[in-house]
Amino acid sequence: MDAKELIAQANAQQPQLIAQFKQAVASEQLAHAFLFTGPRGRGQDLVADWLAMRLMCRNVTADGQPDGMCDQCQRICLLYTSPSPRDGLLSRMPSSA
Numbered sequence: 407m408d409a410k411e412l413i414a415q416a417n418a419q420q421p422q423l424i425a426q427f428k429q430a431v432a433s434e435q436l437a438h439a440f441l442f443t444g445p446r447g448r449g450q451d452l453v454a455d456w457l458a459m460r461l462m463c464r465n466v467t468a469d470g471q472p473d474g475m476c477d478q479c480q481r482i483c484l485l486y487t488s489p490s491p492r493d494g495l496l497s498r499m500p501s502s503a
């Protein structure tokens with residue numbers, strides 16, 4: 407998944423949350439920390455990645471979206487969408503069931 411796909415998926419999966427974050431960033435009233443919780447598959451990671459891109463992006467679009475093309479967006483996308491070395495360790499751990 408590239409940065410533009412990640413941005414599009416975050417907007418498609420959690421449009422209301424993205425709108426709230428856009429408003430919070432635009433009004434400079436962003437909390438100092440966020441906890442993304444909930445059942446799997448609800449887009450917590452996507453929204454967290456989107457927020458990281460929005461805060462670090464060098465070329466935010468007129469409608470408050472990260473561009474997905476600058477070096478910061480590319481780095482965040484690569485960092486958060488790459489498999490972690492821990493992923494292999496977790497799959498090799500014996501199941502507790």
Ligand SMILES: [Zn+2]
Pocket residue numbers: 462463464465466472473474475476477478479480
């Ligand atoms: Zn960017």
